[in-house]
Amino acid sequence: MGGIGSGRVKGSGKLTTEDTLSILASELYKSGRPREESPVIRRKRDARHGIDVIVSIVPDKNHLECTVTRVEVGSEPKVDEIRVRVSWTPCALGGQRAALHCVGCGKGVRRLFVRPLRIPLLCRSCARLRYSSQTRSRYERRRAKLEEARARLGASSAPYTWPPPKPKGMHWKTYDSLLREAEAAENAYREELEKRLAPYGRWLSRRLAQRPLGDEQAAS
Ligand SMILES: [Zn+2]
Numbered sequence: 001m002g003g004i005g006s007g008r009v010k011g012s013g014k015l016t017t018e019d020t021l022s023i024l025a026s027e028l029y030k031s032g033r034p035r036e037e038s039p040v041i042r043r044k045r046d047a048r049h050g051i052d053v054i055v056s057i058v059p060d061k062n063h064l065e066c067t068v069t070r071v072e073v074g075s076e077p078k079v080d081e082i083r084v085r086v087s088w089t090p091c092a093l094g095g096q097r098a099a100l101h102c103v104g105c106g107k108g109v110r111r112l113f114v115r116p117l118r119i120p121l122l123c124r125s126c127a128r129l130r131y132s133s134q135t136r137s138r139y140e141r142r143r144a145k146l147e148e149a150r151a152r153l154g155a156s157s158a159p160y161t162w163p164p165p166k167p168k169g170m171h172w173k174t175y176d177s178l179l180r181e182a183e184a185a186e187n188a189y190r191e192e193l194e195k196r197l198a199p200y201g202r203w204l205s206r207r208l209a210q211r212p213l214g215d216e217q218a219a220s
Contacts, residue, residue: 034059149182
């Protein structure tokens, strides 16, 4: 291949955030302090490249000391020692939130990713990853949105039990607006569901049209 546009990775070719080992600030810190004294170990196998990635992290107030080990069968393990800057921003509800700074661009983010063949510990955009939700179909996304809307109403996630009663202690105004939101999500979901079922409906009506009509036909 080659030529114009060949650099773009499309569809299933591109890795998602879910395929990739990552470290999350809130897993390392709590109330402005490291959660644990001992190193935090994360490990994931990258099936595509056949590489095991192991990250050992020692969190400190203002940085992470990370040891990234990449193990590939038949070659020496590759070890990188990396220091990641940590900064703090105040939260609206009090306390402080940690940001981990990308080794590539320096941006402070909540999650850093370790791709086996790149400089480790990058933000999502430097690691060139898609969100896993971007790989879900429209039907799956709408279904997830509906479930979220229903969960906010305290309803069961199963569709077709409708409408859920107002949860105790919730204001009517809140309930009404959540209900409208859930209703919109439900409509969007049904629309997508019908689209999915349409080919089956067409197939079924073709089959019915081909079938001899039995009694009525015999009578004529
Ligand atoms: Zn970056």
